[in-house]
Amino acid sequence: MEAASITGGDRGLLSRSPLARFPDRALKWGLTVLAGLILVLIVYFFVRLFDESRPAFEQQGVFAFVFEDNWNPGAGHFGALPLVVGTLITSALALLIGVPVAVAAALYTSELSPRRFRAPLMILVELLAAVPSVVYGLWGIFYLAPKLHPAEVWFSETFSFIPFVGGGIVTIPNCFIAGLVLAIMILPIVSAISREVMSTVPPDHKEAALALGATRWEMIRISILPYCRSGIVGGAMLGLGRAIGETIAVTILIGGSTQMVQNLFGQSNSLAAVIANEFGEAQGTHRSALFACGLVLFVLTLLVNGIARWFVVRAGRAAGPPRAEEHRTGAATAALAADTAAGA
């Protein structure tokens, strides 16, 4: 207090006047409120979406809306099972085709490729993420689908004894093409995250395997893949989230039939595609049912992404050296940053 008396006020020598402290407080609280607004926004988002889809849920019941196989806007029936199944089948196809290729590309760029090819290869794979969804749709419907049609017909006829795969009519826009293009679209993100996780494998592990006489492939199998499993699963799940929510490319390629999908090479529909297709002319309960589709989509991607992030963060945690706290979270953030970058 003696010091305070020297400066004349009742504050310490080194502390600022309340006026000088004001901008600091204002900035801190202003930013806090802004960050809080994001939370409010998302909650509001959810509530409004639920509110708007309530008429459809009231008419059908939430369970029946998702699990009833009858989407017929003309007759006022809204059972979204064909759409849910279409979404799941195309996304599963995307994972089945996309993930092995993406992981192989990540392995090649991080372990096998000559050093000078690494950066160019990475950039090329990531360029796939720069192509907009609608351009994938355009290319898919006018180039890929007609070119692959004969092969699909052959495949369908040759393997006609396999239920669901063969025997049906092969249309040009179909489930398989939509899944294939989705696989291309999720390639960059799955590959980027896998590579990010692979870069966290301690060199000791790799060198130990090599020193014991392992071949390159054995080294990959023994020290890299087990170490990265959780991260790769996380990356694949993030890709799944993308595939489920992908709209325009699927709308163009899937055909738009709202019947339950009969075979792999037939037309189908997805939750996102049905919104893009029907929203323009939808009225009343139909519109509300489309909002409900959006809500189901939202919840589905939320679940998938939540699980994915849990896996990726766990991989980052396992990867970081236990002593350095910042490193630990660093690896996880780096992997997730790769996700946002690949999303561009």
Place this chain on the structure above:
Amino acid sequence: MSAPGGAASLETLGRLAVSPGRRRKDRLARGAILTATLLALVPLVLIVYYLLRKGLGAWSSDFFTTDPTGSTFFKNSNIGGIKSAILGTIEMVALASAIAVPIGVAVAVWLVEYGRDSLFANVVRFFVDVLTGVPSIVFGLFVYIVLIVGTGTSYAGWKGSIALSLLMLPVVVRSAEVILNLVPNGLRESALALGAPRWRVVGRIVLPTALPGMVTGVLLAVARAAGETAPLLFTAAYTHETTTNLGSFMNSLPVQIYTDVTSPTPRVVERAWGAALTLVLLILVLNMVARLVSRRSRLA
């Protein structure tokens, strides 16, 4: 791995050598990995090739200077170009960036400088990640509910911008956060030790240091927004005319392409290829600039 040098006796060589079976397996696996990697590049090559072939064919001098006319019925009617789509995309993405970038950077600053590891900060991080995963068409629905059903008005360019800014926000926040975390703590501490208040440290030290790195994230977010169709379908809708009025219907490149893809007229589909090439070039330029900027940043 190279074989031991000449000094090693034949006996040790034999013992160190990899058995033929294992070597074959190694070759096979590496071959498969290489094949898959090349397979990943095939679509890129095909897309670029077809975009150039079909897109350049559609380009002409008045392709960029005329609006689409919508008269596609007669064989020789003038279908017009994509002027309104290019300008619409630029206007809407510019407004979306003007909304998303300041808010996104501010939230990132809060996360790094104030929130740090608190429970609330982690909740905000979680919600930002939730936003990243929301499908873009759901953003379109949300803006439709709040700004079109909610206000009882019609489609408008600025509503499309809002939808795009929601899409950009998480990308900006997360990339800016990563960069801000890279700013050395020594810089902050030196400034604080000299008596600078926190807000000046943020404004004069932290942000300028992080700026080049943040530009990269912003450009990537802009590139992402420029290519999005789904959020614009029910917010800005589709129109032929060029307009600078963000309160009216507004055309954009992705929506123009989407409308043209579904047309039965081959010439209109050709216009879609031309527009697609334009859009991809626009996005590629943004990506390249982003990469160049990030290479020059001292932090990354």
